[in-house]
Amino acid sequence: MNSPYEGLPPRAFWRQGVAERTALDGLFEPRFQVSRTDRIATAGSCFAQHVGRTLREQGFNVIDAEPLPDGADAETASRFGYGLFSGRYANIYTTRQLAQLLDEANGDFVPALPVWEKSGRYFDAQRPGVEPDGLDSPEDVMELRAHHLERVRSIFAEADVFVFTFGLTEAFIHRETGTVYPTAPGTIAGQFDPDVFEFRNFTYPEILADFLKVHSRLKAINPKMRFVVTVSPVPLTATASGEHVEVATTYSKAVLRAVAGHLYHTLDDLDYFPSYEIITSQKAGGAFYETNLRSVSSVGVQTAMSVFMRAQGVDMATPATQPSEQKPKRKTKVGPPIVPRTALFSEEERRARRAAGLGPFTAEERRARRMQLRTQIAQVVTEQEDDVVCEDALLEAFNK
Amino acid sequence: MTLKIMLTGSSHAAAVYSGWKAVQADYPGVEIEMFAFPVYAAQHLERRKNGTYGIFAKDALKDRVRDGLIKAYGSLTRNLNDFSHVIVAGQQLGNMQCLALLASAGVQGLRQVPPGAGALLSRPAWKAFCRKSAENSRPAGCFNEFEGSVPIILGRPIRAETIVDGDEGDIRDIAQKLKRSPDGVREAMALCFDAARETYSDAGIALFPQPVETLGRFGFSDTSFNRGSVNIRSTVVKGDAHKPTDDDAHMNAAYGAIVIRQVLDQLNDRQ
Numbered sequence: 296m297n298s299p300y301e302g303l304p305p306r307a308f309w310r311q312g313v314a315e316r317t318a319l320d321g322l323f324e325p326r327f328q329v330s331r332t333d334r335i336a337t338a339g340s341c342f343a344q345h346v347g348r349t350l351r352e353q354g355f356n357v358i359d360a361e362p363l364p365d366g367a368d369a370e371t372a373s374r375f376g377y378g379l380f381s382g383r384y385a386n387i388y389t390t391r392q393l394a395q396l397l398d399e400a401n402g403d404f405v406p407a408l409p410v411w412e413k414s415g416r417y418f419d420a421q422r423p424g425v426e427p428d429g430l431d432s433p434e435d436v437m438e439l440r441a442h443h444l445e446r447v448r449s450i451f452a453e454a455d456v457f458v459f460t461f462g463l464t465e466a467f468i469h470r471e472t473g474t475v476y477p478t479a480p481g482t483i484a485g486q487f488d489p490d491v492f493e494f495r496n497f498t499y500p501e502i503l504a505d506f507l508k509v510h511s512r513l514k515a516i517n518p519k520m521r522f523v524v525t526v527s528p529v530p531l532t533a534t535a536s537g538e539h540v541e542v543a544t545t546y547s548k549a550v551l552r553a554v555a556g557h558l559y560h561t562l563d564d565l566d567y568f569p570s571y572e573i574i575t576s577q578k579a580g581g582a583f584y585e586t587n588l589r590s591v592s593s594v595g596v597q598t599a600m601s602v603f604m605r606a607q608g609v610d611m612a613t614p615a616t617q618p619s620e621q622k623p624k625r626k627t628k629v630g631p632p633i634v635p636r637t638a639l640f641s642e643e644e645r646r647a648r649r650a651a652g653l654g655p656f657t658a659e660e661r662r663a664r665r666m667q668l669r670t671q672i673a674q675v676v677t678e679q680e681d682d683v684v685c686e687d688a689l690l691e692a693f694n695k
Numbered sequence: 696m697t698l699k700i701m702l703t704g705s706s707h708a709a710a711v712y713s714g715w716k717a718v719q720a721d722y723p724g725v726e727i728e729m730f731a732f733p734v735y736a737a738q739h740l741e742r743r744k745n746g747t748y749g750i751f752a753k754d755a756l757k758d759r760v761r762d763g764l765i766k767a768y769g770s771l772t773r774n775l776n777d778f779s780h781v782i783v784a785g786q787q788l789g790n791m792q793c794l795a796l797l798a799s800a801g802v803q804g805l806r807q808v809p810p811g812a813g814a815l816l817s818r819p820a821w822k823a824f825c826r827k828s829a830e831n832s833r834p835a836g837c838f839n840e841f842e843g844s845v846p847i848i849l850g851r852p853i854r855a856e857t858i859v860d861g862d863e864g865d866i867r868d869i870a871q872k873l874k875r876s877p878d879g880v881r882e883a884m885a886l887c888f889d890a891a892r893e894t895y896s897d898a899g900i901a902l903f904p905q906p907v908e909t910l911g912r913f914g915f916s917d918t919s920f921n922r923g924s925v926n927i928r929s930t931v932v933k934g935d936a937h938k939p940t941d942d943d944a945h946m947n948a949a950y951g952a953i954v955i956r957q958v959l960d961q962l963n964d965r966q
Contacts, residue, residue, distance in 0.1 A: 361814045364799045366792045368827040375820045383814075428819045435803060435817070442808070442815045449813075 313578050323606045326566040331355050336381040336454035340388050340462025342527040344379045349600040353609050360446040376425030381450045385422040388462035390505040391475045400447040407474040410436045411485030418484035461551040462527045464497045494535045502554045522565040526551045528574035530589050570599040698725045701778040705734040705785035706926040713925050714951020733927050746775040781846040788850045788891045789828025794914050798872035806879030822890040829891035850904035855921035855943040856911040877913035884914050906953050920950040
């Protein structure tokens with residue numbers, strides 16, 4: 296052999312693997328299969344919402360420990376943090392927060408300043424966005440938190456697979472106790488006092504140690520638990536590091552990616568899914584982002600998730616591989632929703648008609664109702680396309 | 696001064712009208728004229744120029760029903776300018792969605808998380824869901840067609856609690872779950888009705904949801920209010936207000952009396 300590169304598959308070479316590729320197959324070769332019977336827990340930054348939702352839509356058994364019935368309004372549910380992750384913990388941007396949540400749920404940790412106030416309303420400092428209007432009293436906050444922690448325990452007691460998306464390295468912590476918060480004090484609620492809180496940009500060793508602690512704790516609960524980690528391709532909205540936001544983003548993502556890489560190479564029960572690489576690839580030329588160059592477009596999400604699904608043996612829509620294959624922005628054209636004839640009229644309407652001695656609904660009446668229902672369904676679908684909560688507003692204080 | 700009120704809407708107006716007949720002696724100076732239609736025909740109600748209101752589509756009603764209504768009402772149209780107030784009965788408020796939510800969730804301070812469920816809603820979250828259900832059930836713009844006199848809207852009563860033994864799977868399941876864990880359901884529905892009232896109030900419309908005292912223990916209408924229930928056919932077309940139907944969707948005169956008293960007392964307060 297003249298060179299160690301001789302005989303390697305095309306995926307090992309940039310020209311064939313990236314520049315000239317026509318499909319994303321081979322980018323992800325899963326270390327283990329995730330089956331539809333596996334109970335999957337999801338957590339992490341906002342990109343994890345896409346992962347969880349896609350898995351659920353494809354019939355995977357994603358745990359929802361605080362579920363609402365099917366008919367509950369999706370927009371309202373999302374606004375109050377329901378259905379986004381396996382628990383109503385909202386976005387968990389840092390690994391330190393994840394470790395802290397598990398410690399708290401297990402009774403090993405009590406966060407400092409757990410309730411933040413704003414304009415006479417009270418918020419859970421660990422997830423201030425899930426009650427957008429706040430609650431009447433600190434006691435109400437703590438009661439809901441106690442219930443939430445009980446549900447968090449149940450999630451990890453039953454999970455077979457834990458999917459986590461690394462989001463940020465930057466956070467604010469309580470100086471005295473080290474309690475980490477998902478948002479800067481003073482944004483949604485609370486007040487920023489530099490004597491009480493401080494900025495922290497978590498380092499590679501800290502993040503690695505935090506995740507290994509999580510791994511160890513979850514393996515103690517379920518020795519067979521497996522892990523799938525991803526790195527969020529969503530850049531920072533703002534940085535408090537003092538660096539340019541683009542430089543800070545690269546640093547943050549590089550650290551998180553390096554941690555994920557190390558975990559992949561050292562833990563046999565952990566897989567790394569390269570959604571970060573798919574979305575940020577030079578091949579995509581930024582086309583998997585919305586016009587703000589930050590939010591991941593629905594086409595980007597679909598492309599990344601279809602790679603994951605195909606690797607798991609589930610054939611979603613064919614992924615796009617380059618910008619020219621994409622449609623400009625969501626609103627993916629689909630056929631009109633199918634409304635079965637039996638669902639056109641309510642039982643009450645049918646009964647009223649029978650009571651009036653009238654015959655079956657006419658073709659014209661059915662057609663009119665079908666069009667009406669299709670319009671309503673289309674509106675709901677459009678709303679649901681946008682229900683990922685990234686809480687950009689929560690980070691505004693970084694700019695101050 | 697005489698208050699001349701039109702009672703329109705769907706078949707749920709029948710209970711209100713029967714109730715009015717029972718209490719009208721207490722309200723001298725009030726006249727209520729029934730002008731409601733079966734639900735399938737009520738969707739054809741429209742308002743035209745100069746305040747003319749009613750059913751204009753000739754084929755909206757079957758001959759026999761139309762003849763019965765014309766015999767009762769004189770014609771299928773009215774002039775809204777002849778009335779000081781219009782009451783529209785039978786408006787959907789999405790209450791069944793709210794009950795479905797209660798069957799699967801607790802509400803902080805009102806109701807424990809039911810066995811097998813996982814969500815504990817805060818009161819703001821619960822109200823937000825109820826508001827949304829009411830908003831989603833409100834037909835866009837239709838109430839704005841009533842120029843001059845903004846109508847008073849009466850919420851459609853929740854199905855009677857006998858539904859718990861009925862054959863409609865989804866609703867029966869909800870009812871059975873709530874029957875097994877009924878704590879706080881009535882209190883939660885009271886908050887829900889407040890939320891619906893607020894959504895209508897925000898749009899400048901007075902809404903009277905179902906009176907909480909007519910709900911049974913697990914949030915469906917108490918059976919005492921659907922026993923001898925009435926509808927358009929029994930009150931108008933056949934002219935037999937006393938013929939009971941006992942169906943679980945419509946209520947009786949006792950229910951209607953409570954509702955109409957609430958409306959008239961509020962109108963009196965305003966004046």
